[in-house]
Amino acid sequence: MWSMTPGRGYRVQNGGEPAVVNQAVSGIPEANPAVNSAAVRQSTRPDGLQLSLTGAWKIGAAPTFQAFATTEATAVFIDTDGVTEWDSSLVNFALQAHLHAQAHQYHLALALPDGAQALLTLALSVPAQKQPAASMSKLAQLQHALSPIRISEHLGREIQDLLAFIGGLLAAFVQTLRGKARIRMADVLRFGYQAGPNALPIIGLTSLLVGMILGYLGAVQLQEFGAGIYVANLVTVGMLREMGALMTAVIMAGRTGAAYAAQLGTMQVNEEVDAIEILGISPMQFLVLPRVLGVVLMLPLLVIYANVLGIFGGAIVAIGLGITPLQYVTQASSSLGIDHIGVGVFKGLVFAILIGIAGCRAGMASARNSEGVGRATTSAVVTGLVYLIVADAAINIICQTLDI
Amino acid sequence: MPSDITGQPADVTAPTHDAHKTATDMDTAPTCDGKKSAIIEARNLTLAYGDRVILKDLNFDVARGDIFVIMGGSGCGKSTLLRNLLGLEKPTQGTVSFNGENWQSASTEARRNMRINWGVTFQQGGLISAMTLAQNLSLPLELYTTLSVSERAEMVALKLALVGLAGFEDYYPAEISGGMRKRAALARAIMLDPSLLFFDEPSAGLDPLSSRRLDELIVSLAENLGATVVMVTHELESIFAIATQAIYLDNVTRTLMDRGSPAQLRDHSEHAVIRQFLTRGATPKTDEEP
Numbered sequence: 172m173w174s175m176t177p178g179r180g181y182r183v184q185n186g187g188e189p190a191v192v193n194q195a196v197s198g199i200p201e202a203n204p205a206v207n208s209a210a211v212r213q214s215t216r217p218d219g220l221q222l223s224l225t226g227a228w229k230i231g232a233a234p235t236f237q238a239f240a241t242t243e244a245t246a247v248f249i250d251t252d253g254v255t256e257w258d259s260s261l262v263n264f265a266l267q268a269h270l271h272a273q274a275h276q277y278h279l280a281l282a283l284p285d286g287a288q289a290l291l292t293l294a295l296s297v298p299a300q301k302q303p304a305a306s307m308s309k310l311a312q313l314q315h316a317l318s319p320i321r322i323s324e325h326l327g328r329e330i331q332d333l334l335a336f337i338g339g340l341l342a343a344f345v346q347t348l349r350g351k352a353r354i355r356m357a358d359v360l361r362f363g364y365q366a367g368p369n370a371l372p373i374i375g376l377t378s379l380l381v382g383m384i385l386g387y388l389g390a391v392q393l394q395e396f397g398a399g400i401y402v403a404n405l406v407t408v409g410m411l412r413e414m415g416a417l418m419t420a421v422i423m424a425g426r427t428g429a430a431y432a433a434q435l436g437t438m439q440v441n442e443e444v445d446a447i448e449i450l451g452i453s454p455m456q457f458l459v460l461p462r463v464l465g466v467v468l469m470l471p472l473l474v475i476y477a478n479v480l481g482i483f484g485g486a487i488v489a490i491g492l493g494i495t496p497l498q499y500v501t502q503a504s505s506s507l508g509i510d511h512i513g514v515g516v517f518k519g520l521v522f523a524i525l526i527g528i529a530g531c532r533a534g535m536a537s538a539r540n541s542e543g544v545g546r547a548t549t550s551a552v553v554t555g556l557v558y559l560i561v562a563d564a565a566i567n568i569i570c571q572t573l574d575i
Numbered sequence: 576m577p578s579d580i581t582g583q584p585a586d587v588t589a590p591t592h593d594a595h596k597t598a599t600d601m602d603t604a605p606t607c608d609g610k611k612s613a614i615i616e617a618r619n620l621t622l623a624y625g626d627r628v629i630l631k632d633l634n635f636d637v638a639r640g641d642i643f644v645i646m647g648g649s650g651c652g653k654s655t656l657l658r659n660l661l662g663l664e665k666p667t668q669g670t671v672s673f674n675g676e677n678w679q680s681a682s683t684e685a686r687r688n689m690r691i692n693w694g695v696t697f698q699q700g701g702l703i704s705a706m707t708l709a710q711n712l713s714l715p716l717e718l719y720t721t722l723s724v725s726e727r728a729e730m731v732a733l734k735l736a737l738v739g740l741a742g743f744e745d746y747y748p749a750e751i752s753g754g755m756r757k758r759a760a761l762a763r764a765i766m767l768d769p770s771l772l773f774f775d776e777p778s779a780g781l782d783p784l785s786s787r788r789l790d791e792l793i794v795s796l797a798e799n800l801g802a803t804v805v806m807v808t809h810e811l812e813s814i815f816a817i818a819t820q821a822i823y824l825d826n827v828t829r830t831l832m833d834r835g836s837p838a839q840l841r842d843h844s845e846h847a848v849i850r851q852f853l854t855r856g857a858t859p860k861t862d863e864e865p
Contacts, residue, residue, distance in 0.1 A: 440699070442698065442699045442701040443703050443704065445661075446695065446697060448663065449661060449690060449693065450714055450718065
């Protein structure tokens with residue numbers, strides 16, 4: 172009689188109750204290869220190949236079918252009369268034999284214990300999902316993925332999707348200006364509040380430190396030429412034109428852009444975006460535009476705030492170097508120009524649009540599962556930072572060309 | 576005493592919709608081939624993600640007034656079909672028409688007009704999490720009616736009361752249970768008294784009692800609003816309790832395998848897999864597979 176106790180060994184008994192042998196350790200039955208180990212005796216018979224299985228068939232101590240696979244025999248007969256114990260390894264042997272016989276179209280006669288036969292039937296009850304044939308090796312697949320054509324195709328699709336998203340956003344904005352869009356001002360204010368006032372502490376701290384870093388960096392070099400007083404100019408111009416806007420935008424990309432991606436991605440998972448679309452509301456107007464407007468309204472203001480704190484941070488360093496506060500303020504004022512302030516604020520505006528687009532686009536394109544939301548959040552930050560750097564470089568080149 | 580399709584005494588409090596007639600009654604229910612006209616016509620629908628075909632060559636009609644169930648095993652493409660019917664995804668080929676109007680070739684305005692007549696509840700409910708129930712329910716009214724704020728509030732209160740959520744106006748979706756969220760989503764779906772209601776797994780994740788109550792609510796609302804219901808589910812109790820017509824999607828052949836009333840399919844389908852599905856895997860009466 173054959174019996175089966177999950178997680179334990181199985182054993183043949185002559186008409187008696189099943190006995191459990193070899194108590195499982197860590198879910199894998201212990202094998203005792205010295206006594207009665209699993210074996211396959213191979214012999215030929217007039218009508219094919221005979222495989223006689225004997226011994227205790229235990230996971231980790233049983234032969235695999237591949238060692239006996241043959242395409243020369245027209246029939247294979249497998250008997251298990253000599254099997255004393257068995258577990259999944261026997262069923263696996265039988266399954267591999269079945270699949271091999273099916274693939275090479277020869278006759279297979281299997282005489283399995285009842286329990287093993289039942290498990291084999293269960294394993295074969297649902298046809299295997301047909302996998303697309305791997306037409307290329309892994310190396311070839313890698314080469315294909317990294318080929319210039321493939322990369323340019325991917326890049327082309329990305330640019331196309333990005334332009335479509337920007338077009339949709341612009342259309343929604345124009346419709347809002349014409350009073351035809353469904354946008355909730357309460358949402359704009361809420362997202363603006365989240366992006367602006369809530370970010371003041373972190374922006375303040377980082378800007379102060381960036382100002383100090385700029386101050387130290389300049390002081391070391393400038394003092395060598397006896398021009399330490401120009402630390403004020405360096406910090407002021409550096410913060411106003413570059414670091415105030417860039418550092419604020421970097422923080423906002425990680426904070427607000429990621430939050431937008433996570434919010435919209437979660438809404439995709441919860442089918443909220445579908446529900447909004449079914450209600451006849453444009454998700455671009457209802458979900459994306461308020462978020463983008465929120466960050467666009469706040470980022471330029473945050474840039475001004477960051478500039479002030481950055482210049483103050485520079486002052487702390489300058490005072491430490493023996494420059495009086497009055498000297499610092501006088502020197503800093505001399506380098507304050509509307510063009511510097513304007514460039515920084517303009518950068519802030521552009522960066523805000525890019526952060527909003529990167530975050531919202533990633534969220535709207537998120538897959539409908541938790542992994543998808545995670546990927547969307549990462550994508551929002553990474554693409555946001557790339558957009559920022561590219562845009563910053565482009566604006567600097569344009570300013571240089573226009574002598575601003 | 577009349578008995579229901581499971582052979583148990585019928586619940587006297589059950590809704591009186593056609594769907595709650597006996598199996599014999601359902602067998603004689605008119606189909607869109609008979610007296611009823613089709614509100615949805617799907618023709619040669621093939622749905623795929625890239626090279627992966629989800630469903631192919633689907634042809635079916637949904638008759639006006641029916642409670643039409645799309646059923647099948649896990650992963651057979653039920654929800655994908657629903658998303659295609661709702662226009663949230665584009666079929667690879669084929670067409671879907673609503674009241675004779677082809678969705679695929681309809682203008683944006685025409686699609687919008689069609690959608691006004693729909694109410695949809697998604698598997699997750701689809702309530703906007705940042706808005707209270709009142710705000711969620713008000714949305715369709717704000718969009719498509721000229722009701723004043725107070726009139727909208729009254730309508731919201733009415734619909735919430737209809738689904739047993741009176742007084743929950745100021746709650747956020749996260750503050751109520753899963754069953755209540757489903758009912759709130761149903762309330763939003765019926766805000767404009769739609770002629771077509773779509774449900775994606777309405778009973779999923781609910782306890783048996785809540786599930787039964789939701790079924791009764793759906794039937795009651797559909798009957799009283801005169802709406803046609805299209806529902807995706809694999810809950811046998813729901814299928815037998817409320818469906819008048821059903822189609823079975825097969826996840827091996829990726830086709831529509833059979834259609835009919837649930838009782839017809841259970842007792843007379845020529846496909847053993849359908850009979851097994853509708854008897855929870857019990858041995859079907861006839862075993863031969865055509």
